[in-house]
Amino acid sequence: MVTDNIVNQGYDPDKNRRSKKRFKIVSIIFVVLIVGGGATFFLMENDKVREDLFSFFKAGKERAKDTVAVSNLIDEFTESLKEGKFTRSQKYILKEAAYIKKSGKKLKGKSFLKFVERNEKTETNIYKIKDYGMRKKDEHYVCGREFHFVERSATGVRNNIIKIKFTLQKKDDKWFIIEIKELSAMTMKRG
Missing domain, CATH: 1.20.5 (Single alpha-helices involved in coiled-coils or other helix-helix interfaces)
Structure with a gap:
């Protein structure tokens, strides 16, 4: 109640x-x-602490700027790879590449260019891109990118994986690809 x-x-x-x-x-x-x-x-009030704090943020901005610059550089290679057309400097670097593994055989950079040119419409066939973080090695930096794409031909459908590791160097506040550390192309037949 x-x-x-x-x-x-x-x-x-x-x-x-x-x-x-x-x-x-x-x-x-x-x-x-x-x-x-x-x-x-x-x-x-504390000038020393304030300076340290500002320098910390400045360093963070520089790192972010570098990340964007390196990413843009690798993106240029990606676009070339998608189109199957490389600039003269890119072709030179590819031809000087250390090695390419394909079906267990070591091939030169020239063969890699033919491998890419053979796969028409690579852009539409890429279904996965994986990036490797940048790490310091001596006075240079190494980073990489992996592409997975499908190749269709009269003999069937194949999964191709292209892995590129770049060696980078910074000169005059700009990043340059000075060599390709690793360049491997792996083909796996579907089904």
């Missing part, structure tokens, strides 16, 4: 819980603002 009266008066048992939760959230935000404000004030 008492319960009925309380319900009839519009008492909401969850309302009290909700207001407590809201109070906790507001309190946490308030504490974070005070601590954050104090830390900012300390950093602005």
Whole structure:
């Protein structure tokens, strides 16, 4: 009977819980603002800490810029690979490539160019691209990209995997591909 009266008066048992939760959230935000404000004030007062902080962000920006530059460079190769047409400098680098493995045989870079040219419409057939992170080796950097694409011919359908590892060098704030560390083309027959 008492319960009925309380319900009839519009008492909401969850309302009290909700207001407590809201109070906790507001309190946490308030504490974070005070601590954050104090830390900012300390950093602005302490020149050495502030300089270190700015240099840290600057270094982060430089790394991001390098990542974009290297990515663009590799993208150029990707576009050439998709179209099956390489620039003169790209062809030179490919011809100087260390080796290409195809069906267990070692082939020269010239053979790789023929391999790519043979596969028409490579662009539409690429179904997976995998990137390898850049890592330092001596004074140079090595990174790579892997392409998976389908080749259809009179003899059937094949899965091709092309793996390229680039050796990069930075000169005058620009990245250059100075050699291809590894160049492998693997063919697997479907079915």
